[in-house]
Amino acid sequence: xxxxxxxxxxxxxxxxxxxxxxxxxxxDPAADEVIVRIEAAPLNPTDHYQMTGxxxxxxxxxxxxxxxxxxxxxxxxxxxxxxxxxxxQPRPIGTEGAGTVVAAxxxxxxxxGQRVALRPGGMFAQYRLAKAAxxxxxxxxxxxxxxxxxxVNPLTVLGxxxxxxxxxxxxxxHAAAASNLGQMLLKxxxxxxxxxVNIVRKPSQVELLRGLGATHVVNSADPDFEADxxxxxxxxxATMGFDPTGGGRLAGQMLAAMEAALTPPDAEHMVYGTDxxxxxxxxxxxxxxxxxxxxxxxFAWDIGGWLLFNFMKRxxxxxxxxxxxxxxxxLTTTFASSYTxxxxxxxxxxxxxxxxxxxxATGEKFLVDPTLD
Amino acid sequence: xxxxxxxxxxxxxxxxxxxxxxxxxxxDPAADEVIVRIEAAPLNPTDHYQMTGxxxxxxxxxxxxxxxxxxxxxxxxxxxxxxxxxxxQPRPIGTEGAGTVVAAxxxxxxxxGQRVALRPGGMFAQYRLAKAAxxxxxxxxxxxxxxxxxxVNPLTVLGxxxxxxxxxxxxxxHAAAASNLGQMLLKxxxxxxxxxVNIVRKPSQVELLRGLGATHVVNSADPDFEADxxxxxxxxxATMGFDPTGGGRLAGQMLAAMEAALTPPDAEHMVYGTDxxxxxxxxxxxxxxxxxxxxxxxFAWDIGGWLLFNFMKRxxxxxxxxxxxxxxxxLTTTFASSYTxxxxxxxxxxxxxxxxxxxxATGEKFLVDPTLD
Numbered sequence: 240x241x242x243x244x245x246x247x248x249x250x251x252x253x254x255x256x257x258x259x260x261x262x263x264x265x266x267d268p269a270a271d272e273v274i275v276r277i278e279a280a281p282l283n284p285t286d287h288y289q290m291t292g293x294x295x296x297x298x299x300x301x302x303x304x305x306x307x308x309x310x311x312x313x314x315x316x317x318x319x320x321x322x323x324x325x326x327x328q329p330r331p332i333g334t335e336g337a338g339t340v341v342a343a344x345x346x347x348x349x350x351x352g353q354r355v356a357l358r359p360g361g362m363f364a365q366y367r368l369a370k371a372a373x374x375x376x377x378x379x380x381x382x383x384x385x386x387x388x389x390x391v392n393p394l395t396v397l398g399x400x401x402x403x404x405x406x407x408x409x410x411x412x413h414a415a416a417a418s419n420l421g422q423m424l425l426k427x428x429x430x431x432x433x434x435x436v437n438i439v440r441k442p443s444q445v446e447l448l449r450g451l452g453a454t455h456v457v458n459s460a461d462p463d464f465e466a467d468x469x470x471x472x473x474x475x476x477a478t479m480g481f482d483p484t485g486g487g488r489l490a491g492q493m494l495a496a497m498e499a500a501l502t503p504p505d506a507e508h509m510v511y512g513t514d515x516x517x518x519x520x521x522x523x524x525x526x527x528x529x530x531x532x533x534x535x536x537x538f539a540w541d542i543g544g545w546l547l548f549n550f551m552k553r554x555x556x557x558x559x560x561x562x563x564x565x566x567x568x569x570l571t572t573t574f575a576s577s578y579t580x581x582x583x584x585x586x587x588x589x590x591x592x593x594x595x596x597x598x599x600a601t602g603e604k605f606l607v608d609p610t611l612d
Numbered sequence: 613x614x615x616x617x618x619x620x621x622x623x624x625x626x627x628x629x630x631x632x633x634x635x636x637x638x639x640d641p642a643a644d645e646v647i648v649r650i651e652a653a654p655l656n657p658t659d660h661y662q663m664t665g666x667x668x669x670x671x672x673x674x675x676x677x678x679x680x681x682x683x684x685x686x687x688x689x690x691x692x693x694x695x696x697x698x699x700x701q702p703r704p705i706g707t708e709g710a711g712t713v714v715a716a717x718x719x720x721x722x723x724x725g726q727r728v729a730l731r732p733g734g735m736f737a738q739y740r741l742a743k744a745a746x747x748x749x750x751x752x753x754x755x756x757x758x759x760x761x762x763x764v765n766p767l768t769v770l771g772x773x774x775x776x777x778x779x780x781x782x783x784x785x786h787a788a789a790a791s792n793l794g795q796m797l798l799k800x801x802x803x804x805x806x807x808x809v810n811i812v813r814k815p816s817q818v819e820l821l822r823g824l825g826a827t828h829v830v831n832s833a834d835p836d837f838e839a840d841x842x843x844x845x846x847x848x849x850a851t852m853g854f855d856p857t858g859g860g861r862l863a864g865q866m867l868a869a870m871e872a873a874l875t876p877p878d879a880e881h882m883v884y885g886t887d888x889x890x891x892x893x894x895x896x897x898x899x900x901x902x903x904x905x906x907x908x909x910x911f912a913w914d915i916g917g918w919l920l921f922n923f924m925k926r927x928x929x930x931x932x933x934x935x936x937x938x939x940x941x942x943l944t945t946t947f948a949s950s951y952t953x954x955x956x957x958x959x960x961x962x963x964x965x966x967x968x969x970x971x972x973a974t975g976e977k978f979l980v981d982p983t984l985d
Contacts, residue, residue, distance in 0.1 A: 485907060486907075491902075511919055511921065512917075514919075514921070514922050514925065521907075521911075522911075524907070529864075529904045529905055529906045529907065530904070530905040530907060531902045531903070531904055531905075532902055532903040532904075532905070533902045534858060534859075534894075534897070534902065534903060536917075537917065537919075538894075538895075538917030538918065538919035538922060539917060539919070539922055540916055540917045541914055541915070541916035541917075542914070542915055542916065543913055543914035543915065543916075544909075544910065544911030544912060544913050544914075545911065546884055546887075546910075546911035546912070548884065548887070549887050549911060549912055552887065
């Protein structure tokens with residue numbers, strides 16, 4: 240029997256969110272199972288969202304003690320019906336991570352002592368029971384930190400490129416491009432000769448991406464942003480965009496800039512616009528509020544949601560495997576994640592650190608290391 | 613030499629829109645050409661838009677005289693760059709229509725005296741030169757009014773159904789469903805057993821569509837509209853919508869209702885929504901202003917532009933021919949257009965009639981008959 244701490248998120252019937260560390264006892268692994276000592280797990284926005292649910296984080300307060308920290312927050316009454324099924328049920332948190340196999344069933348013997356990456360959920364824990372088939376052995380010399388995030392961001396980036404090819408586009412526009420994911424996309428596009436327009440919000444981010452080799456970086460805070468975007472898109476021929484901001488006018492601005500770039504300057508006024516397909520995918524919701532489309536882009540346009548899980552579901556097994564293999568092959572180069580902060584499980588529940596994550600700036604990235612507890 | 617009047621739209625270099633009737637002289641038809649005496653041409657919103665361009669219609673004023681009427685309006689200075697190429701060039705107007713062949717080249721002899729439908733543009737005229745190959749002979753007994761609108765609305769409606777099938781959906785939602793086009797879609801869906809949710813804006817329109825056999829009609833002016841829409845969509849399984857309004861929240865409400873209908877009432881809160889593809893096409897801009905999406909529909913959604921011309925371009929010739937044949941086969945039943953007003957070319961330029969069209973209500977439809985001039 241292996242015992243360890245596990246981060247749990249609970250919503251009570253009286254509308255309180257409770258985040259705590261709970262001791263968990265893991266059974267001996269079945270024949271096809273292993274127990275992994277978690278050594279590294281990224282704290283992604285999606286993990287934060289699953290941790291907090293619809294709780295009002297302005298009501299965040301500390302409980303428990305430094306050894307057994309607890310965070311509480313109030314869930315607005317109006318949001319309770321949407322979480323009815325999880326009320327009273329403590330939930331494990333943590334999408335992906337890596338660690339060392341410390342126990343193995345008899346069919347999983349070969350994994351014993353091996354460093355592996357996995358994503359069974361509940362990675363914010365000291366130990367995790369998993370199917371051997373769900374563990375991806377890391378290459379020789381790779382640390383758990385190197386392998387902690389081989390799924391979500393790398394496969395998302397490769398999924399963007401696959402989607403581009405499948406739908407017949409030849410260049411991309413990416414917003415919030417200075418993010419960890421954005422830098423990864425830049426590296427992939429440079430390696431694969433895919434023209435990429437990077438949209439950022441600060442001069443320092445322009446510098447950062449240029450330093451990484453980016454040719455086209457436009458700053459949405461510049462007064463000439465829309466004209467700059469048209470020029471960059473015209474130079475790249477990009478007709479597909481990916482936007483993690485979601486709310487506001489950015490997705491529509493991408494489409495309008497694509498249409499403007501496709502319209503010859505001496506073109507007759509075209510009532511219905513060009514017939515060249517233009518497409519933007521929204522893959523996050525960094526900006527709250529509605530998506531606003533001014534529809535200055537004719538009729539040959541599409542905008543939609545993009546989710547890694549849905550992409551994987553409609554992709555054949557061979558393609559999925561080749562994407563995952565590429566991530567392993569380029570683990571410490573193209574797909575290297577740089578973390579700005581490594582925290583223990585207890586520190587995740589430190590209100591200052593919790594709020595720092597919540598207010599995270601582009602490029603900041605937290606890694607949870609449960610061996611520090 | 614055949615001579616006749618033709619409606620022309622001219623934007624002058626000093627920013628004046630001028631609509632007038634001009635005499636035109638038609639040459640004798642070449643071997644593969646015919647001259648058609650136009651007897652019926654629908655006045656579609658698209659024709660109105662091409663007539664007026666970006667002119668400010670609050671400045672509409674009369675000129676000329678009752679025999680040779682002229683309408684003038686001011687084009688805002690800011691809009692002039694967009695129409696640079698049409699400045700100084702009088703444009704013919706009128707997308708589609710029907711009439712009788714009154715002259716034919718030697719290879720088009722068989723069409724002489726035949727009633728035909730055609731869409732070479734410039735149908736707001738007494739006579740029109742056309743390629744014989746572009747003329748569709750009307751069935752025995754069909755009048756020119758019957759055949760005046762066999763292209764735009766019928767092919768749009770059949771294009772919706774084709775698009776639905778191609779993209780793997782099995783039911784439709786349609787907004788502004790009491791329109792001429794909406795009634796046509798209802799008839800096609802009833803004939804083909806396609807579940808259809810009709811969205812209208814008035815109780816009288818609910819009655820109208822129920823009278824035509826509609827099962828699901830919801831009124832967007834009702835306080836329970838959103839709940840009614842979810843219920844109707846749940847009953848039909850519709851996951852594709854067509855929206856001619858464009859501006860405002862309606863397209864997003866369709867997607868949200870589809871997602872709600874797909875989500876079991878006892879479902880756990882799903883962070884990323886269902887993975888069932890939901891799609892809305894915007895095919896017009898009856899409502900000005902931006903499209904606003906509240907994104908309460910997960911990540912498996914798409915919204916885009918739909919244009920008959922683009923649909924036809926990506927559809928194979930056999931399918932196009934079979935759609936056109938169906939329109940002819942059901943010309944006076946499924947695809948019958950009812951016109952609320954028949955006007956002469958001169959009457960199109962009567963300010964009162966012009967404004968009445970501009971302010972047109974759902975279900976109103978104008979037919980131009982140049983033989984009245």
